[in-house]
Amino acid sequence: MNRPTIFGLIAFSSMAIPIFVTAQTHKDHNIHSSMSSNIASKINASTSSSPLTEPGQGAFAAISEVVKVLSADDNTDWSKVNLTNLRDHLIDMDILIRNATATQTTLENGVSTKVTGDAETLATAKRMIPAHGNELRSDKSWVVDFTVNANDVILTVTSEDPKVALRIKALGFYGLMASQDHHREHHYIIAKGGDAHSGH
Template sequence: MRTKLILIVTALLGGTAFAAAQTAHSGHGDGMDHATHSQGQPLQNTILTEPGQGAFAALSEVVRVLEADPDTDWGQVDLAGLRAHLVDMDRLVSDTIVEETELPDGLSTMATGDADTLATIRRMVPAHAAQLAQDHGWTVEAVDAENGVELRVTSGDPSVVARIRGLGFFGLMASQDHHREHHMMMARGENAHAH
């Protein structure tokens, strides 16, 4: 009987400890329990600039800007649309298979992938090609193919050709620093070159 009583007490104490550990999240150190965040405790003079995973961080930053702007039209805000675009950006970088072919005057890239990735490529590459084309130092063409999209970027200037080749597909897709403005337009429900 005494052994049963000891087992019951041990189980109860173990369950209480497990519940406490779950509340505090395993892996979180002192001061990292989510319950303490709302108690106004300072973060020991540390100001973080990255609030987590990339898409979450981008959404968090946009929300902060929208909430700080008294003119935000909350009836037009489209954070779900921005999230879908951020998912596309992640899929483009993570899942796209690219074959690059050097041309005498630039680079031809063929981007392909599974069905979801191909849909992403077809949404993003032509739209970004139009953005790239605003740089008059090169000529940009996006051609839809059966199994992907070809992005062809060329120039008559050898230094620009070197830049094109150095950037490659992913560098070209990240080129032309318009992404933050584009994301704010999407979040506000404005037409942002239809990605």
């Protein structure tokens, strides 16, 4: 499969990669806070004196951020790190935002979107929409359904709450794909060798 060599800005990929985990106990919280502070101090110490803040275009900046965090973490298992997988996932995000044709139907209580495209775009949609759809389901204020067909993928998001339904309509397909603040954590998991699409 051919991959584009220039990613451009990835519209729904934040560049920061979180490294903090929610603590189960006060003791665990202190341990994680100490580790995070240590990593953060190492990251700050390695930062150049350049007045610029972005190390490159979108995907390159995201990978650069991950490298900085991994390098500052003494517990990084370098035998599992896979930045190529992260790069491939960032390309998927770029393909979906740039190349997918999203035909949206406005429903009384939400939206239904049929996503089509060329072979590469459709393959990307079939990977990303079900994975992200499962993440959207963590928000119990709406109902999420998706169907993967031979020539398209359909994502439907609805709510019986009129205010939520209005928000769904305003977000549309691309806004919904950018919803749920999980992308940064997900990218960090991929970089450390995790699955790119299990619990996107």
